[in-house]
Amino acid sequence: MASSRRTVLRAATVxxxxxxxxxxxxxxxxxxxxxxxxxxxxxxxxxxxxxxDPTGPAEILARxxxxxxxxxxxxxxxxxxxxxxxxxxxxxxxADVRRLDxxxxxxxxxxGVLGVFERPNLLDWIRRIHRTTQWxxxxxTGSMILGKAGLLxxxxxxxxxxxxxxxxxxxxxxxxxxxVRDGKIITSAGVSAGQDLALYLASLLAxxxxxxxxxxxxxxxPQPPFDTGSPAKAGPELQKLALRLLADSxx
Amino acid sequence: MASSRRTVLRAATVxxxxxxxxxxxxxxxxxxxxxxxxxxxxxxxxxxxxxxDPTGPAEILARxxxxxxxxxxxxxxxxxxxxxxxxxxxxxxxADVRRLDxxxxxxxxxxGVLGVFERPNLLDWIRRIHRTTQWxxxxxTGSMILGKAGLLxxxxxxxxxxxxxxxxxxxxxxxxxxxVRDGKIITSAGVSAGQDLALYLASLLAxxxxxxxxxxxxxxxPQPPFDTGSPAKAGPELQKLALRLLADSxx
Numbered sequence: 001m002a003s004s005r006r007t008v009l010r011a012a013t014v015x016x017x018x019x020x021x022x023x024x025x026x027x028x029x030x031x032x033x034x035x036x037x038x039x040x041x042x043x044x045x046x047x048x049x050x051x052x053d054p055t056g057p058a059e060i061l062a063r064x065x066x067x068x069x070x071x072x073x074x075x076x077x078x079x080x081x082x083x084x085x086x087x088x089x090x091x092x093x094x095a096d097v098r099r100l101d102x103x104x105x106x107x108x109x110x111x112g113v114l115g116v117f118e119r120p121n122l123l124d125w126i127r128r129i130h131r132t133t134q135w136x137x138x139x140x141t142g143s144m145i146l147g148k149a150g151l152l153x154x155x156x157x158x159x160x161x162x163x164x165x166x167x168x169x170x171x172x173x174x175x176x177x178x179x180v181r182d183g184k185i186i187t188s189a190g191v192s193a194g195q196d197l198a199l200y201l202a203s204l205l206a207x208x209x210x211x212x213x214x215x216x217x218x219x220x221x222p223q224p225p226f227d228t229g230s231p232a233k234a235g236p237e238l239q240k241l242a243l244r245l246l247a248d249s250x251x
Numbered sequence: 252m253a254s255s256r257r258t259v260l261r262a263a264t265v266x267x268x269x270x271x272x273x274x275x276x277x278x279x280x281x282x283x284x285x286x287x288x289x290x291x292x293x294x295x296x297x298x299x300x301x302x303x304d305p306t307g308p309a310e311i312l313a314r315x316x317x318x319x320x321x322x323x324x325x326x327x328x329x330x331x332x333x334x335x336x337x338x339x340x341x342x343x344x345x346a347d348v349r350r351l352d353x354x355x356x357x358x359x360x361x362x363g364v365l366g367v368f369e370r371p372n373l374l375d376w377i378r379r380i381h382r383t384t385q386w387x388x389x390x391x392t393g394s395m396i397l398g399k400a401g402l403l404x405x406x407x408x409x410x411x412x413x414x415x416x417x418x419x420x421x422x423x424x425x426x427x428x429x430x431v432r433d434g435k436i437i438t439s440a441g442v443s444a445g446q447d448l449a450l451y452l453a454s455l456l457a458x459x460x461x462x463x464x465x466x467x468x469x470x471x472x473p474q475p476p477f478d479t480g481s482p483a484k485a486g487p488e489l490q491k492l493a494l495r496l497l498a499d500s501x502x
Contacts, residue, residue, distance in 0.1 A: 052310035052469065055337070059303035059442065062334040063500040069336040078329075078340045083313040085320040086306070087340040089329045140470070161470055178474040190470030191310065195443065200476045212479040213492035218303065219391070219412055219441025221480030222473035223429040225451045228463040229472030241464035249314040 038066025039101040039205050042129070045071050045079040045090050046122065048112025048251070052191050053139040054088070057104055057198035060214050064206050072097050074122060082109035084251035094125040099132035102201065107140025107160060107191065109250040116145050123149045135201060136185050139194035143187040147172055155182040160190040161231045162243060192229075195220060289317025290352040290456050293380070296322050296330040296341050297373065299363025299502070303442050304390040305339070308355055308449035311465050315457050323348050325373060333360035335502035345376040350383035353452065358391025358411060358442065360501040367396050374400045386452060387436050390445035394438040398423055406433040411441040412482045413494060443480075446471060 041061050043054045054071070062069040073079050073090030080087045105126065107113065116122050126149045130136045138146050143159040146152050147170025157172040157180055158164075164174040172187075179188040179197040188197035199220070203211035228234040234242070292312050294305045305322070313320040324330050324341030331338045356377065358364065367373050377400045381387045389397050394410040397403050398421025408423040408431055409415075415425040430439040430448040439448035450471070454462035479485040485493070 050310065051306050051313075055302050055306035058337055059301065062302075062332075062336045063496050065496070065499065067500075069334075071337060081313075083320075085313045086309055086322060087342075089338040089340060091338075161467075178472075189472075192446065192469045192471040192473070196473065196475050203476065208477070209489070209492065210496070212477045212485065213489045213496055215475055215477050215479045216412075216482065216485040216489055216493040217497050218443045219480060220443040220473075220475055221429075221440075221484065222443070222447065222471075222475075224447050224466060224471055224473075225454065226459070226463045226466050228466045229470060231467065233472065234463065234467040238460070238464045238467055241460065242467040245314050245316070245461070245464055246468050248316065249318075 038064055038068070039134070040099075041067055041069045041102040041104065042072050042092075042097055042100040043069065043104045043106065044094075044122070044126070045073040045088060045106070046108065046112060046116050046119075047080060048082040048115065049079065049106045049108040050112075050140060050191055051081045051083075051086050051088070053106030053108070053142065053194050054104065056192065056195040057137075057139065057201075059218055060195065060198040060202060061102070063214055063217055064202055064210065067205075070097070074119070082112050082251065083249045094122065097125075097129070100129055101133060102135045102137065102205070103129050103133050104194075105136075105138040105142035105145050106194070107138070107142045107144075109246075110141075111250065113141050113144050117148050127151070134184065135204065137197060137201060138187045139197060140188070140190045143167060143172070144170060146185065146187065151185060152187075155185060156180050157182065157185070157187040158189050159187065162239075289315055289319070290385070291350075292318055292320045292353040292355065293323050293343075293348055293351040294320065294355045294357065295345075295373070295377070296324040296339060296357070297359065297363060297367050297370075298331060299333040299366065300330065300357045300359040301363075301391060301442055302332045302334075302337050302339070304357030304359075304393065304445050305355065307443065307446040308388075308390065308452075310469055311446065311449040311453060312353070314465055314468055315453055315461065318456075321348070325370070333363050333502065334500045345373065348376075348380065351380055352384060353386045353388065353456070354380050354384050355445075356387075356389040356393035356396050357445070358389070358393045358395075360497075361392075362501065364392050364395050368399050378402070385435065386455065388448060388452060389438045390448060391439070391441045394418060394423070395421060397436065397438065402436060403438075406436060407431050408433065408436070408438040409440050410438065413490075 058069045072092045078087035140160045152172035156175045159167045309320045322341045323343045329338035391411045403423035407426045410418045
């Protein structure tokens with residue numbers, strides 16, 4: 001197994017943006033600089049995505065034997081989150097990615113998701129890549145983007161708790177589960193649900209034993225100080241406050 | 252509350268790296284381009300950090316009223332994770348950050364953490380910033396870095412499940428809890444535990460009602476498909492496999 005992830009620091013150019021971070025020897029190799037015979041996993045970033053949506057799953061999926069996880073966007077370079085605080089580097093342009101074993105589409109703020117709706121090239125790319133994938137997946141409002149791309153017509157799917165009515169306008173039947181698989185599409189609930197999705201996906205890609213070990217690898221033994229993580233548990237007052245905190249923190 | 256996070260898209264230079272992603276109008280503003288009267292939260296990145304350690308907390312803490320979350324490193328620019336798959340942008344150099352309300356030190360691979368041990372300027376900066384903070388915090392093996400900086404002498408603390416003996420060589424008394432507060436230092440267990448830490452920290456910074464609403468905001472209602480997130484629940488065989496998957500996925 002070790003050889004499948006052997007680091008191969010090549011002298012080759014690593015691309016205009018990657019070079020800024022990895023030009024000097026001794027720095028971590030990029031996914032593309034390693035050999036990998038496991039699943040090729042691609043995550044689509046876009047302006048105003050929600051930070052945990054791609055990073056929770058990436059933390060888990062990057063540890064599958066031989067896997068590579070690549071952040072992809074319209075153009076390579078930093079892509080900023082919905083709060084404006086953090087930028088994650090997109091390593092590849094959509095134009096340069098023609099097939100993936102797994103596509104994951106994260107959620108974002110309303111403005112972020114509507115921004116993708118207005119970019120036919122992003123929606124076209126999702127449809128094209130979907131034809132090549134083993135699994136097409138989403139976290140949170142990422143399912144709205146799959147829906148807008150026409151991929152959820154007649155399917156059972158889930159999304160962020162406050163977005164269920166909107167999801168149904170895009171052709172899906174909303175199911176109030178942590179993650180929902182219909183055919184080769186797996187959608188998950190809001191933000192942190194991507195981690196549950198990733199463990200399920202890990203079991204599909206590499207078996208239950210590996211997935212269970214990955215749960216320990218990230219010490220995912222949740223003990224939040226409160227129990228207000230679903231709208232039913234939180235109640236109407238906290239629902240209102242949650243939506244206000246989200247709106248106020250978005251740029 | 253809305254005015255505290257009002258977007259102020261300034262014409263001013265946003266720095267060599269930030270400019271690549273945010274030069275064009277209409278892109279999300281950086282944290283520094285917004286006005287913010289809430290806590291200034293800084294996260295120290297270093298080569299081979301673990302992706303979820305900083306991003307789980309950042310997702311939650313960036314939504315505190317008026318808060319800013321800034322990724323900080325020895326130099327601004329992309330900082331790559333321990334698997335090599337993902338790079339997060341450091342927006343500020345340590346030399347330019349002289350005080351913080353909250354410092355968070357993420358964990359990383361063994362090679363990543365030992366890399367910080369060999370950088371006296373990073374350890375000096377942590378000690379200096381710690382004197383200015385309201386809370387100094389860590390996720391996973393980030394507590395080893397706090398320990399190496401001399402901040403855990405005689406304190407109760409926690410860390411990644413496999414690192415408890417090593418933590419005690421750095422002067423701390425290991426406590427097997429999800430997060431441990433001693434004085435103004437709060438350490439947390441491995442990787443995903445940063446989210447539990449962040450909700451607790453949110454309650455200290457902004458009160459329980461806000462923290463509970465943030466739990467709903469990120470729909471943190473964990474439902475992993477398995478129950479193997481602690482070494483005791485996983486057992487010796489999965490412990491061995493987890494450590495092997497980690498070793499094989501690191502660059």
